[in-house]
Amino acid sequence: MSTGEIWIAFYTILRREIRRFMRIWPQTLLPPAITMSLYFAIFGNLIGSRIGEMGGFSYMQYIVPGLIMMSVITNSYSNVASSFFSAKFQHSIQELLVSPTPNWVILAGYVLGGVARGLCVGLTVTILSLFFTKLHLHNLFLTVLVVILTAIMFSLGGFVNALFARSFDDVSIVPTFILTPLTYLGGVFYSISLLPDLWQGVSMLNPVLYMVNAFRYGILGVSDINITWALVIISVFIVVLSYVGITLLNRGRGIRN
Amino acid sequence: MAYAIEIKDLKKRYENGFEALKGIDLNVDEGDFFALLGPNGAGKSTTIGILCSLVNKSEGQVRIFGVDIDKDFAKAKQYLGVVPQEFNFNVFETVFNVVVTQAGFYGIPLDVAQTRAEKYLKQLDLWDKKDVQSRMLSGGMKRRLMIARALIHEPKILILDEPTAGVDIELRRSMWEFIRQLNEKGTTIILTTHYLEEAEQLCRNIAIINSGEIVENTSVKALLKTLSSETFIFDLDSPVTEIDIDGFETKLASDGASIEVAVNKGQALNDIFTYLESKNARVVSMRNKSNRLEELFVKLIKGN
Numbered sequence: 112m113s114t115g116e117i118w119i120a121f122y123t124i125l126r127r128e129i130r131r132f133m134r135i136w137p138q139t140l141l142p143p144a145i146t147m148s149l150y151f152a153i154f155g156n157l158i159g160s161r162i163g164e165m166g167g168f169s170y171m172q173y174i175v176p177g178l179i180m181m182s183v184i185t186n187s188y189s190n191v192a193s194s195f196f197s198a199k200f201q202h203s204i205q206e207l208l209v210s211p212t213p214n215w216v217i218l219a220g221y222v223l224g225g226v227a228r229g230l231c232v233g234l235t236v237t238i239l240s241l242f243f244t245k246l247h248l249h250n251l252f253l254t255v256l257v258v259i260l261t262a263i264m265f266s267l268g269g270f271v272n273a274l275f276a277r278s279f280d281d282v283s284i285v286p287t288f289i290l291t292p293l294t295y296l297g298g299v300f301y302s303i304s305l306l307p308d309l310w311q312g313v314s315m316l317n318p319v320l321y322m323v324n325a326f327r328y329g330i331l332g333v334s335d336i337n338i339t340w341a342l343v344i345i346s347v348f349i350v351v352l353s354y355v356g357i358t359l360l361n362r363g364r365g366i367r368n
Numbered sequence: 369m370a371y372a373i374e375i376k377d378l379k380k381r382y383e384n385g386f387e388a389l390k391g392i393d394l395n396v397d398e399g400d401f402f403a404l405l406g407p408n409g410a411g412k413s414t415t416i417g418i419l420c421s422l423v424n425k426s427e428g429q430v431r432i433f434g435v436d437i438d439k440d441f442a443k444a445k446q447y448l449g450v451v452p453q454e455f456n457f458n459v460f461e462t463v464f465n466v467v468v469t470q471a472g473f474y475g476i477p478l479d480v481a482q483t484r485a486e487k488y489l490k491q492l493d494l495w496d497k498k499d500v501q502s503r504m505l506s507g508g509m510k511r512r513l514m515i516a517r518a519l520i521h522e523p524k525i526l527i528l529d530e531p532t533a534g535v536d537i538e539l540r541r542s543m544w545e546f547i548r549q550l551n552e553k554g555t556t557i558i559l560t561t562h563y564l565e566e567a568e569q570l571c572r573n574i575a576i577i578n579s580g581e582i583v584e585n586t587s588v589k590a591l592l593k594t595l596s597s598e599t600f601i602f603d604l605d606s607p608v609t610e611i612d613i614d615g616f617e618t619k620l621a622s623d624g625a626s627i628e629v630a631v632n633k634g635q636a637l638n639d640i641f642t643y644l645e646s647k648n649a650r651v652v653s654m655r656n657k658s659n660r661l662e663e664l665f666v667k668l669i670k671g672n
Contacts, residue, residue, distance in 0.1 A: 112442055116475020123472025127461075134460070202456035206517075209420045209450050210473035211442035368382070368414075368423040 112211050120212040121220050128224025132190055132231075139190070140232060143182045147236045150178050151243040154300065166302055166333040171244045176327040177299030180261065182236045184294060184319065185286065187229030187262040191221050191269035192282045199273065204366055214360040218270065218353070225266030226259065233258060246330060253338070254329030260345045261322045265290075267352035274356070274365045293319045298327075303335045318344055370434070372398045372447075372525050372556040373419065378428035380414050380580075388414040390580040391428065396573070398433075398524075401548075401557045403567035403588075406577035407669055412560045413453065415577070416529050420450045433524060446474065449523035451514045453530040459503035463494055466502050467517050474521040481520065488516040491546065508539040515543070525556045532563060544570060568592070568661040576668050583668050592661065597632045599657035602640070605650040613643045628657060 112120065132139040151171070159170030166173055198204040207217055240246065248254065268285075276282045297319030303311050314320055315336070325341035328334035334341075359365070373396040380389040389411045396402045406412050417423030418430060421441060430437045432444040457466045464485055471481030489495045492512040497505060502513060511531060518526060528547070532540045548570065551557045561567055567574060567588070574591060576584040584591065607624030616639070617630040629640055644651060 112475050119475045119477060120473050123469055126472075127465075127469055130465075131460075198458070201459060202452075202454065203458040205422055205452065205456045206458075206470055207473055208422055209445060209448070210470070211445040211475075212473045213442065363424055367421070368417060 112213070116211075117213065117216055120210070121216045121223075124207070124212075124217065124220025125223050125227070128190070128194060128221065129227050131194060132224075132228045139186070139228060140235060143186060143232045144235050144239060147178050147182055148239055150174070151240060155243055166331065168331055168333070169244065172246070172331065173302075173327075174300055175240045175244060175246060176330045177297075177323050179233050179236050179240070180258070180323045180326045181294050181299050183229040183233040183258055183262050184265045184322070185290065186232040187225040188265040188269040188272075188290060189286060190228040191225035191266045192272045192276070192286070193269075194224065195221055195270055195273035196276050196279070196282045199276075199366060200279075208366060215357055218267075218356050218360060221270055222263060222266040225269055226262040229262035229266070230258065233262075248330060249332035250329045252329075254326060257322060257325045257329055257341070257345070260342070260349065261326070264322075264345055264348045264352065267349060267356055270356050271352060271359065274359045276365070293317055294323075296320075298323045298335060318348060321345065370398045371431070372396045372400065372433060373558070374429075374431040374434075375415070376429040378415070378418065378430060379426045380411075380418065380423065381426045388580050389418075389425075389428075392577065392580070392582050394575055394582060394585065396525075396556060396558060399551070399554055399556055400573055401551050401571045402559065403571040403574045404558060404560045404577060405564065405567060405574060405665060406560075410577045411580045412577055413529060416450070416527055416558075416560065419527065420448055421445065446521065447524045449518035449521065449526045451511075451518045451526070451528045451531050453533065455510050455514070457502055457510075457513065457517065459501070461502055462499050463489065463502055463505070463513055464498040466513060467520050470517045471520045476521060484520055484522070485516070488519050492516050508535050511535055512543070515546075519550075523555070525558065526550065527558045529560050530562065531559070532561065532566065540566075564661040564665055574661075576665060578669050588661070597630050599628055599630050600637070600640075601655050601657050602627050602629065602644070602651050603653045604644070605652050608647060608649050613640055616640065 155171035155174060159174070162170040164170070195204070198207075237246075272282060272285050296314065297317050298314070303314045303320065306314060321336055321341035321344050324334040324336045325338050325345075328338055373394070375392060375394040377391045377393060378389050379387070379391050381387050392411070392415065394415075404412050404415065414423055418425045419432070421437070433447050435444040435447070437444045461469065467485040467489065468478070468481045471484065472478070476484070485498075486495065489498055492515060494509060494512055494516060497509065502510065505513060515528075515531070526547070532543060535543065544566065547557060559567065559571065571588055573587050574584070575582055603626045604624075608620070608627070609624060611618045611620045611627050613629065615635065619628040621627065631637065631640075641651065
């Protein structure tokens with residue numbers, strides 16, 4: 112395929128992915144908006160007002176970046192995992208496999224589709240948060256960079272999950288038993304400085320902690336971790352997951368006989 | 369003449385050890401209307417799956433219009449359009465989007481894709497359904513949608529895997545007329561079907577595959593010439609009590625109103641009519657007991 116044809120194939124996958132999550136917006140865009148509004152109202156307003164300040168900011172302001180990041184992570188992941196697995200399940204993935212579209216374009220198209228949903232939800236949640244508190248932006252470039260890299264990373268994770276998955280249960284196992292605990296324990300609701308030393312050390316093994324804190328640093332200018340380390344860790348995950356994803360695709364894992 | 373498809377010593381061994389293809393050799397001429405026949409599990413779908421990259425081969429060589437799939441599968445895929453046995457489109461997409469999206473996967477610009485989608489959907493009587501979600505279509509419409517989708521990049525080879533399964537007679541006929549016209553315009557057609565009369569009527573060349581091996585690969589005409597015996601059924605206007613035609617193997621139906629006669633190569637049907645006339649039995653209709661190709665198919669499969 113020529114470069115122009117490859118671009119058309121990539122754009123076709125991306126457009127179809129965006130069309131998919133926009134068509135089913137009551138399942139994809141509305142739930143995170145409602146859930147995060149409840150978090151803002153209950154944890155931020157009701158409970159937060161009794162907690163007081165954290166990291167020099169009101170509790171509401173402190174949790175907003177974490178909640179935005181949480182919605183980006185879960186939506187990027189689940190978009191690719193469910194979309195690609197559904198395509199496998201109803202065999203419509205064969206439309207792509209019989210075409211000359213290179214595997215890396217298939218991977219890029221699905222991942223960018225996940226990023227698009229993650230950013231769409233992230234933006235919606237950010238707008239909703241402005242009804243509850245004021246946000247100032249410490250570093251726009253870092254904020255945008257971290258949110259995009261994180262969305263890419265978790266979209267890749269969703270893709271690998273979908274390749275291995277044999278049933279819809281397999282698609283929900285990772286978000287339920289791995290992603291959700293890591294996110295809740297990843298500094299969304301608290302600073303790890305509140306934890307005993309041992310648990311601070313354990314928390315440092317959680318990759319989500321780095322993403323949440325780097326994003327929080329971009330917005331509020333406060334972080335529990337070193338930002339450079341955060342960017343390195345996210346980049347390493349992206350490289351590793353990309354390699355795993357493309358290798359599995361080339362081998363036809365779960366999609367070719 | 370150039371080969372549209374060349375297959376050499378193709379083998380497929382599945383992880384559980386099952387050998388679906390045991391080293392088949394097969395050539396399909398450019399412009400041919402080719403039938404790949406075989407019982408269930410013979411290796412037809414595996415062969416087609418390898419051609420269109422849905423199945424990884426274990427060994428062997430496949431060339432599509434001279435392009436080795438091991439060297440440049442992307443280019444080889446440009447030549448192929450595939451209509452699979454099972455529906456494999458996104459059922460929540462509209463008919464129009466299913467076809468246009470497929471064009472995008474081949475790098476076809478959107479405006480060209482939309483024009484072609486209109487052309488093929490109109491030819492296949494689906495244009496009035498273009499905005500309908502594909503899951504709402506009838507079985508026959510879904511089959512036609514898959515044909516339109518397979519043609520959107522205007523391939524030189526169209527592979528149809530059991531395209532008329534579950535399709536009513538009228539629709540089947542119109543579908544074959546459409547495919548026949550495509551073939552006349554130069555598209556190579558490869559067909560698998562369980563309706564052997566379709567293969568006999570439509571195809572020029574044929575391969576019969578059984579247990580992962582090609583047991584026959586020749587022209588339909590040549591194959592039919594090898595048929596040593598055909599069984600005819602004669603329906604009579606009034607029952608007869610006995611039948612004994614010199615030189616013919618016969619069987620009388622329980623009601624006596626019809627007879628089965630096995631006619632070997634070189635025997636004349638006139639002898640049967642002469643005998644029946646001598647018995648004052650009038651023939652009201654006559655037909656083959658089974659399709660000629662079907663008789664050969666069964667013999668070959670049993671023999672193998």
